[in-house]
Amino acid sequence: MPADTVSVTGWGRTAPTAARLIRPRTYEEAAAAVRECGARGGIPRGLGRAYGDAAQNAGGAVIDMTALDRVHAIDVDGGTVLCDAGVSLHRLMQVLLPLGWFVPVTPGTRQVTVGGAIGADIHGKNHHVSGAFSRHVLSLELLTADGEIRTVSPGTPLFDATAGGMGLTGVILTATLRLLPVETSLMSVDTERASDLDDLMDRLTATDHLYRYSVAWIDLLARGGATGRAVLTRGDHAPLDALRAGTRARRDPLAFRPARLPSPPALFPEGLLSRRTVGLFNEFWYRKAPRARTGELQRISTFFHPLDGIPHWNRVYGRGGFVQYQFVVSHGQEDALRRIVRRISEHRCPSFLAVLKRFGDADPGWLSFPVPGWTLALDIPANLPGLGALLDELDEEVAAVGGRVYLAKDSRLRPELLAAMYPRVADFRALRAETDPRGVFTSDLSRRLAL
The missing domain is CATH 3.30.465.10 (Uridine Diphospho-n-acetylenolpyruvylglucosamine Reductase; domain 3)
Structure with missing residues (x-):
């Protein structure tokens, strides 16, 4: 197997590190890659969409699993x-x-x-x-x-x-x-505006059970009485009888035709995503949304993956890259969510990709992120002045109310907060010590958080 030393980074492009990249093509080659990781160990990697340093391993090996794709x-x-x-x-x-x-x-x-x-x-x-x-x-x-x-x-x-x-x-x-x-490859989608954060939470709480899918884009630059204004989008897979007879969609109801747009340039102009430009975009996006619309048919790719139509969209943040920050706080901690949204708004974080959702029951994984409650995710240019201090303060507020940040998107959490966010982390470390006493599997994230 070829093993080249390459620069590896997460999707946020904030902290590249050099590693030996190994790409096995068989299970036997994967086993050989694990044996040959060396003193710095190795970490499996897929398509590189973890935003932070979870699939990086400075000075060690990264095992690219994308050739095993049957x-x-x-x-x-x-x-x-x-x-x-x-x-x-x-x-x-x-x-x-x-x-x-x-x-x-x-x-x-x-x-x-x-x-x-x-x-x-x-x-x-x-x-x-x-x-x-x-x-x-x-x-x-x-x-x-x-x-x-x-x-x-x-x-x-x-x-x-x-x-x-x-x-x-x-x-x-x-x-x-x-x-x-x-029954079809289309979605039946309802869209409505929410005037502020409380209005948004009330709508989600009252009607989420009526929809399989629910998410809200939230304007984090809006302030005053409009703080947390949002566009709420919910839907389900469209049934066959929702497609009009004689249309292309009815003739081929399960066709999968994702749209694709040109890639941004490799060198995107620095500073384009300023508070002013993002503020203008957010105003346009909010005003463009209907006050209420029901039953719109959308492609699966449009409803779930609009940014996949723009290859390498992460370039729009320029050389400095971006941080995606996602946290969850439990039901009953709505005041904490309000304080955090207010802090982000007051700091004038130029985020045009910010979404709020409600989580259901917790999942059994010891380090799984979701717990019942509210989760907010936002993209922020990494070079925003004061960003590190702001996010450290938000981490402490999230941890203080029993919330957590998402490790697949993290690149900067302090290790002393991990146990408060993930109560099963001690069990995780104990199992790792038992099944991998030599530390074969390791990453930049695991070293940073002592996992």
Whole structure:
């Protein structure tokens, strides 16, 4: 296997480090890659959509799993698929949608691998109904530090450590997933405006149970009485009878045709995403949204993954890159959410990608992010003055009310806050010490947080 020393970074492009990149093409080569990691260990990597340093390993090895991308078996009647961990959600949609099945959980991009989806225990707009990705994994094969391939089932300590474990328990080779039946590749979408944060939370609380998918874009530059104003978008998979007879959509209801736009230039002008330009965009986006609209038909790609249509969209933040900050606070801690939104607004963070959702029941993974409550995610240019101090203060507020930040997006959390956010972290460390005493699996994130 070729192993080249390359610069590796997360999707936020904030802290590149050099590592040996190994790309196995067989399970045997994956086992050899684990044996040959060296003193600095190795970490599996998929399509590089972790925003921070979870799939980086300075001075060590990074094991690129994307060549292991076979779909082995589909049970069309039972609604399950067995596939390699390097298969992307995009590829699964291409294969499964024509058969009337959809992935059970998708984040804001379909350019993630199944292994990455399990390792980050990704969530989507349907968490309040369906939970996180690992809840739909029936079994997986895990290559552990001792070179063994273990079949791991839900409800076992190794499964609960692997789901959300950021690749630190081993290399996922295959997974069997439970799928969601659909009649079309379109979504039926309702859109409405909320005048402020309280109005938004009231609407979500009152009606989320009526929708499988629910999310709100929130204007974090709005202040005063408009603080937290938002556009609320909710929907479900459109049934066949929602498509008009004689239309292209009715003739081919399960077609998957994602749109694609040109890439931004490799060198994007610095300072383009200023408070002024983002403020203008946010004003336009809020005013453009209908006060209330129901039953609009949208492509799956439009509803779930609008940014996937713009390759390398992360370039728009310039050379400095960006930080994606996502936290969750429990139901009953709405005052903490209000304070945090107010702080972000007062700091004038130029974020045009900010979303608020409600989570349902907690997931079993020891380091899985979702707990019942409110989660806010926002992108912020990394070079914003005072950003580090602001986020440190927000971390402390989140931890003080029993909330947590999402490790798949983190690049700067202080390790002393981790135990307050993730009460099972001691169990995770103990299992790692038992199954990987030599520290074969390691990453920049694991060193930073002493995982």
